Amino acid sequence: MDQVKQRLKEVGESKSEQLKELVREHGNKVLQEVTIGQVLSGMKGVVALLTDTSKLDPSEGIRFRGYSIPELRAKLPKIKEDGEPLPEGLFYLMLIGEIPDKATVDFISQEWARRAQGIPDHVFKVIDSLPITAHPMIQFNTAILAMSTESHFRRAYMAGMDKKDYWDPMYEGVMDLISRLPVITAYIYRRCFHGQKHIKPDPSLDWAGNLAHMMGHSSEEAKRLMRLYMVLHADHEGGNVSAHATHLVGTALSNPYYSFSAGMNGLAGPLHGMANQEVMHWLEKLIKEIGTETPSVDQIKDYAITTLEQGRVIPGYGHAVLRKTDPRFSEQLDFAKKYIPDAPLIQLVSKIYEVVPDVLASTGKVKNPWPNVDAISGSLLSSYGIKEFPIYTVLFGVSRSLGVLTSLIWDRIYGMPLERPSSQTFDWFGEQGKNK
Numbered sequence: 001m002d003q004v005k006q007r008l009k010e011v012g013e014s015k016s017e018q019l020k021e022l023v024r025e026h027g028n029k030v031l032q033e034v035t036i037g038q039v040l041s042g043m044k045g046v047v048a049l050l051t052d053t054s055k056l057d058p059s060e061g062i063r064f065r066g067y068s069i070p071e072l073r074a075k076l077p078k079i080k081e082d083g084e085p086l087p088e089g090l091f092y093l094m095l096i097g098e099i100p101d102k103a104t105v106d107f108i109s110q111e112w113a114r115r116a117q118g119i120p121d122h123v124f125k126v127i128d129s130l131p132i133t134a135h136p137m138i139q140f141n142t143a144i145l146a147m148s149t150e151s152h153f154r155r156a157y158m159a160g161m162d163k164k165d166y167w168d169p170m171y172e173g174v175m176d177l178i179s180r181l182p183v184i185t186a187y188i189y190r191r192c193f194h195g196q197k198h199i200k201p202d203p204s205l206d207w208a209g210n211l212a213h214m215m216g217h218s219s220e221e222a223k224r225l226m227r228l229y230m231v232l233h234a235d236h237e238g239g240n241v242s243a244h245a246t247h248l249v250g251t252a253l254s255n256p257y258y259s260f261s262a263g264m265n266g267l268a269g270p271l272h273g274m275a276n277q278e279v280m281h282w283l284e285k286l287i288k289e290i291g292t293e294t295p296s297v298d299q300i301k302d303y304a305i306t307t308l309e310q311g312r313v314i315p316g317y318g319h320a321v322l323r324k325t326d327p328r329f330s331e332q333l334d335f336a337k338k339y340i341p342d343a344p345l346i347q348l349v350s351k352i353y354e355v356v357p358d359v360l361a362s363t364g365k366v367k368n369p370w371p372n373v374d375a376i377s378g379s380l381l382s383s384y385g386i387k388e389f390p391i392y393t394v395l396f397g398v399s400r401s402l403g404v405l406t407s408l409i410w411d412r413i414y415g416m417p418l419e420r421p422s423s424q425t426f427d428w429f430g431e432q433g434k435n436k
């Protein structure tokens with residue numbers, strides 16, 4: 001048993017006992033009242049999920065196992081002191097609940113590099129059978145499903161494994177799946193945008209550095225950006241569409257590939273992960289229509305108002321939980337100001353930030369007029385030479401695997417049962433409205 005799995009076993013055994021005791025002792029305790037409005041507006045604020053990996057505060061933003069992003073950037077192991085933390089360290093933190101040392105992070109890097117070599121040939125054939133014009137998220141998700149032929153979990157289930165041990169093959173599958181996503185992503189990227197000229201993985205590199213390398217962006221700067229990107233998008237508590245979908249499908253004891261694929265289908269929606277690509281189209285159209293990369297504040301305001309008048313959303317702004325500027329936006333802006341302060345797209349994003357919140361607030365209905373992670377991530381990638389917008393949501397998905405798949409392991413440790421909430425008809429809700 002590897003050292004990470006061994007530690008997980010120790011931590012997991014005690015936690016699963018505590019969960020059983022909690023349900024036994026306090027299972028009947030009422031948590032909150034739920035209104036008709038909450039149920040009919042996307043269940044916002046309804047506490048219905050157990051997720052340990054991260055927690056989102058409406059004004060502070062995300063904390064991973066209690067640590068804010070600035071704290072993580074200071075505490076998680078890095079390759080160089082002035083560099084970005086390695087996503088491997090965040091994976092360990094979310095999985096075990098402890099900040100790892102550098103040796104543990106190096107072990108995970110090596111383990112993922114080793115496991116990444118095991119992608120079966122048919123996965124590349126399946127990708128190759130899709131048209132090159134198929135959106136990279138279609139190719140990504142098809143590849144994820146194609147990899148499920150290798151599922152340890154499915155094999156163990158079929159062999160009649162005791163359910164208390166399900167977490168073990170789930171861990172093995174998750175480690176395989178996470179390790180292989182960068183190879184798949186780079187393969188799709190080079191296939192679609194660089195004439196099929198594929199670049200072999202370099203097993204001496206870390207997980208995110210290797211992704212940048214295989215995509216053909218192998219400068220130290222691009223690797224540093226990729227590490228930041230992979231940390232910032234890793235998790236956003238349990239209720240967002242990609243996390244919730246992964247968890248829900250996992251409760252049917254679907255293997256990690258099926259479960260993660262469900263989450264990635266959700267991430268591909270324009271109100272969730274695809275918003276990073278939408279932002280770039282919105283910026284491109286703005287530049288084209290106004291006729292300059294340096295529009296005035298008034299020109300941006302008019303363009304934003306027109307978007308709203310057309311009955312569309314301004315991508316990259318608003319959030320279902322956050323009520324302040326997303327710290328993941330601020331961290332990327334600080335990074336850009338430090339390393340590429342003169343990049344035109346970053347200057348444009350900064351100017352839009354001065355204008356759009358007031359425009360959205362003036363509608364009187366948008367609960368959060370501030371930018372989210374997607375308002376800047378594409379501009380940052382583009383400024384570093386990764387200019388092909390359709391790959392952006394795939395990169396988001398690679399990062400998101402870290403959080404949603406560690407949660408999936410914990411679901412099996414906790415023995416979470418099939419999720420099956422109740423639904424009611426329109427008439428029933430109408431009757432409830434009439435009742436005092």
Ligand code: CMX
Pocket residue numbers: 240270271272273275308312313314315316317318319320321360365366367368372373374
């Ligand atoms: N532009 C225009 N209108 C917006 C808006 C925006 N950026 N954000 C919210 N609104 C509108 C909603 O569409 C809704 O309008 P209706 O009442 O006419 O239906 C109203 O304001 C109230 O919505 P809300 O409660 O503030 O927001 P929700 O929790 O329903 O939705 C989100 C949240 C993110 C889907 C929404 O803010 C949005 O569509 N933003 C743009 C897309 C985006 O950036 N998504 C990425 C989010 C982060 C991520 O998951 O990656």
